[in-house]
Amino acid sequence: MIMIPKSHPRYHSLIQREKLVEGVKKGITAMQGLIAHGRGEMFDYVLGEKTHDFAWEAERVAVAMMLLAKRPVISVNGNTAVLVPEELVKLSNILNAPLEVNVFHFSVERVRRIAEYLESFGAKVLAGCDAELKGLEHGRRIVDSRGIMIADVVLVPLEDGDRCEVLKRHGKMVIAIDLNPLSRTARMADVTIVDNIIRAIPNMIEIAEELRQSNRAELEKIVHSYDNREILRRAVEAIRDNLTEKAKELLEL
Amino acid sequence: MIMIPKSHPRYHSLIQREKLVEGVKKGITAMQGLIAHGRGEMFDYVLGEKTHDFAWEAERVAVAMMLLAKRPVISVNGNTAVLVPEELVKLSNILNAPLEVNVFHFSVERVRRIAEYLESFGAKVLAGCDAELKGLEHGRRIVDSRGIMIADVVLVPLEDGDRCEVLKRHGKMVIAIDLNPLSRTARMADVTIVDNIIRAIPNMIEIAEELRQSNRAELEKIVHSYDNREILRRAVEAIRDNLTEKAKELLEL
Numbered sequence: 001m002i003m004i005p006k007s008h009p010r011y012h013s014l015i016q017r018e019k020l021v022e023g024v025k026k027g028i029t030a031m032q033g034l035i036a037h038g039r040g041e042m043f044d045y046v047l048g049e050k051t052h053d054f055a056w057e058a059e060r061v062a063v064a065m066m067l068l069a070k071r072p073v074i075s076v077n078g079n080t081a082v083l084v085p086e087e088l089v090k091l092s093n094i095l096n097a098p099l100e101v102n103v104f105h106f107s108v109e110r111v112r113r114i115a116e117y118l119e120s121f122g123a124k125v126l127a128g129c130d131a132e133l134k135g136l137e138h139g140r141r142i143v144d145s146r147g148i149m150i151a152d153v154v155l156v157p158l159e160d161g162d163r164c165e166v167l168k169r170h171g172k173m174v175i176a177i178d179l180n181p182l183s184r185t186a187r188m189a190d191v192t193i194v195d196n197i198i199r200a201i202p203n204m205i206e207i208a209e210e211l212r213q214s215n216r217a218e219l220e221k222i223v224h225s226y227d228n229r230e231i232l233r234r235a236v237e238a239i240r241d242n243l244t245e246k247a248k249e250l251l252e253l
Numbered sequence: 254m255i256m257i258p259k260s261h262p263r264y265h266s267l268i269q270r271e272k273l274v275e276g277v278k279k280g281i282t283a284m285q286g287l288i289a290h291g292r293g294e295m296f297d298y299v300l301g302e303k304t305h306d307f308a309w310e311a312e313r314v315a316v317a318m319m320l321l322a323k324r325p326v327i328s329v330n331g332n333t334a335v336l337v338p339e340e341l342v343k344l345s346n347i348l349n350a351p352l353e354v355n356v357f358h359f360s361v362e363r364v365r366r367i368a369e370y371l372e373s374f375g376a377k378v379l380a381g382c383d384a385e386l387k388g389l390e391h392g393r394r395i396v397d398s399r400g401i402m403i404a405d406v407v408l409v410p411l412e413d414g415d416r417c418e419v420l421k422r423h424g425k426m427v428i429a430i431d432l433n434p435l436s437r438t439a440r441m442a443d444v445t446i447v448d449n450i451i452r453a454i455p456n457m458i459e460i461a462e463e464l465r466q467s468n469r470a471e472l473e474k475i476v477h478s479y480d481n482r483e484i485l486r487r488a489v490e491a492i493r494d495n496l497t498e499k500a501k502e503l504l505e506l
Binding site: 017020021024031032034035036037038039040041042043137138180181182187229232233236237239240243244246247 | 284
């Protein structure tokens with residue numbers, strides 16, 4: 001891995017890129033994942049690279065929902081696996097929600113590598129690839145019969161547009177982490193966390209450590225008052241206001 | 254190339270991604286180019302993935318400027334080469350402006366591969382790598398003594414931030430194609446086309462077919478009235494208005 005000085009103004013962003021390029025070399029990340037990451041990077045940039053209040057709110061509801069769930073599952077793709085492996089394992093343990101490998105660019109070999117990579121951090125990983133979600137053509141349809149197939153709540157960080165809809169049609173509650181508040185996934189999900197996963201997952205760990213003491217009534221209260229459309233509206237407005245501000249600064253130069 | 258179902262809601266975007274991934278496998282595109290593409294994708298998305306009036310205006314001025322130029326050159330990097338090779342050749346022929354290979358992640362091998370790829374579509378390609386633009390440290394400094402080195406007008410689709418400034422210091426007129434109206438390149442260029450190259454190059458071909466009948470006075474009139482700062486302002490406003498509109502739609506779902 002290339003050495004990047006910690007003093008570099010874009011240190012965190014460059015480290016993430018290096019992890020993904022390393023991921024490609026290890027056969028974990030798909031090259032298409034690099035493009036998707038670039039897209040997310042720019043959304044994060046126009047959001048000011050911080051967790052906004054609307055994201056904190058969604059993260060809190062997401063954790064409550066997963067603690068209330070009978071069979072919660074955390075879906076993991078190649079990008080997620082290389083960016084936050086330790087954090088995923090920690091969140092999985094606290095929420096008692098297994099990690100399931102699920103990728104768009106499917107191969108048995110790739111799924112195995114992602115699973116092994118996560119297991120090296122101590123994760124319990126589902127990667128059976130023995131069931132199929134009807135209504136999808138690409139690799140995302142291939143799931144584990146003990147995991148997503150029978151889950152009631154699925155956390156999907158870095159999701160492809162159409163799977164969210166299919167998961168909904170299969171009667172599941174979907175929590176998405178998506179930096180694009182306008183995406184199909186963002187609009188189809190029950191809870192949309194508009195935040196970078198490198199902040200969202202640690203935030204969720206922190207929240208989970210607090211909320212796991214709560215009883216069901218308290219958790220239900222958190223979930224009950226939630227309005228995802230309102231969250232998305234606030235996220236879009238934050239991007240708009242941030243861009244308008246940047247444009248003013250630049251055009252006045 | 255991986256098969257993408259035509260039913261996928263983001264089919265065209267995925268096809269572009271596949272071309273870039275193929276480009277990496279062929280040694281034409283750099284992996285970093287994939288991440289950069291993703292960043293551009295995001296801006297295209299918030300612009301509504303269409304050519305706006307401010308882009309058409311800039312494309313028209315760009316073509317007029319190149320028709321007026323003594324030694325116009327079209328600079329081509331790895332991403333541009335794989336996304337619009339045939340279109341570049343066509344534009345190069347109409348404008349009588351050679352293509353010159355110029356890349357950030359330089360190697361003689363990579364430049365050769367890009368040149369051969371473009372030549373396979375019938376291009377005249379400059380790839381001498383026998384001159385240096387003072388003031389730049391990375392691969393972009395290496396140019397052709399018959400091309401960018403002596404050009405008066407350079408079209409730079411998909412540019413890196415600092416080269417535009419150096420080209421300006423070398424006394425050249427710069428036309429940039431950049432989906433981010435806030436970038437350094439966008440602000441340094443004489444003409445900034447805020448449009449996706451897969452639309453911009455075909456548009457410029459169309460405009461060139463019309464304008465090549467024009468005399469110098471007519472072309473000069475088109476160039477004369479142009480204000481790039483105003484174009485950038487309109488681009489930023491288009492993004493802002495598009496986001497405002499989308500935020501409204503989100504709430505009305």
